[in-house]
Amino acid sequence: MKKGVLLVNLGSPDSTEVKDVKRYLDQFLMDERVIDVPYLVRAFIVRGIILRTRPKKSAEAYKRIWWEEGSPLIVLTERLQKKVQQLVDIPVSIAMRYGNPSLEAGMRELASQGVTEILLVPLYPQFAMATTETILVLAEKLRSTKFPNIRFTEIPAFYSHPDYVRVLSESIKEALQEKDWNHILFSYHGVPERHIKKSDITKSHCKIDGQCCQSSSPAHQYCYRHQCYETTKQVAEYLGLKEGTYSTSFQSRLGRDPWLQPYTDQTIENMAHQGVNKLAVVTPAFVSDCLETLEEIGMEGKDEFLENGGSEFHLIPCLNDRNDWAQVLSRWVSEWAAEPESVTHV
Structure with missing residues (x-):
């Protein structure tokens, strides 16, 4: 089996345009593990109330922090991926739970390189149903419907590692x-x-x-x-x-x-x-x-x-693409890749 790694972050709108922010917020807030109420109630809250006013306000907020290269979160995740890739011998891709690149796109990129076993790395130190859990649930849904030949190993919450x-x-x-x-x-x-x-x-x-x-x-x-x-x-x-x-x-x-x-x-x-x-x-x-x-x-x-x-x-800045953080991730990846079977070691 060929192994690969998928670093998964929250996500970001494609741009600071109101239409892109609205699309992103709709995908995010309509997640049943983010607003965990029945679908019709959630749709009323999100599409009947929040999305009528929130996208414009959020778009202005995104404009205040947007970088020339794009969304800070996306750019920083890409930088981290490149550093980790330089330190390991197996393919490393990124995906976002909401927005682009999607989780499906990330899995497809690895599959196109012959990967059949993926180490899923939700980039959340602490476990929450609205973060880690929703990534794992969607990943398994995609695996069972579109990537049946792929196996997963899930990295656990690393809040105290x-x-x-x-x-x-x-x-x-x-x-x-x-x-x-x-x-x-x-x-x-x-x-x-x-x-x-x-x-x-x-x-x-x-x-x-x-x-x-x-x-x-x-x-x-x-x-x-x-x-x-x-x-x-x-x-x-x-x-x-x-x-x-x-x-x-x-x-x-x-x-x-x-x-x-x-x-x-x-x-x-x-x-x-x-x-x-x-x-x-x-x-x-x-x-x-x-x-x-x-x-x-x-x-x-x-x-x-x-x-x-x-x-x-x-x-105080987040860990972002710090060299020591990239080295830690690469060590976790390398230890997993060296195992003869899927073993969660972290």
Whole structure:
């Protein structure tokens, strides 16, 4: 069997034109694992309400962060792919869960090179039904209907893998080396609380009460909230951060249902009011800078902090195409490729 690798990221509109942003948002928000309500209700919410006004606003936001080469997320993923490809002996392709290049296109590119066994690498450190799970579900659907001769090996969530913790920690250390700061905020993408409970394989452990994430349970294998807090904890230990100098929050909520708290925007405002005048923010739910990091945090979050009394705000870049991150991925790939059978080693 010939092996290949598919690096899968979230995705991006093809351009900053409203029509392209609308098409992208429709595909994203109509995913039943993103807005997990019955189809007709989801269609009413998305196509009857959100897509009437949101695309124009989102298009303006994308224009603020768009690069000359295109979408930052796409460009950075391409750069990462090229670096990994230079370090391994098997084909490496990229795909996006939403937008282009599609998951089907990525699988087809590998299949055209004779690949029959694919290592799927969702570029999300923490597992969530709206990120990792939706990639795996669509990939299996495509495999069974269009690529029946292909086998998958899925790389598990790497939120606490020593290699990931090390490169994330080193990236933070480098970014703050010559910066003066009072507090580091670990801001993760938010999800509805019901997603946490739906992902609970024990059907009883996750109560989101401040204690369940700290007590051992098989539920943690798929608990996004636990995995976020564990990433923060391990990075803080690696960097030797003192208690009270860092915290965790969750950004980007939609609708009126309760989402994971504390909310990032409220946290940033409160910190400015409470005397934190030099704030650094890192976004470990993303490995590539994108709209949610560059615009929501780097622009909106910064403005909010400064307008409420803060004096310095620093957005720490994602891992992007850092050499040490590419080396970690290439080592995971090479170890998998060397196995005689499909073995998930990470």
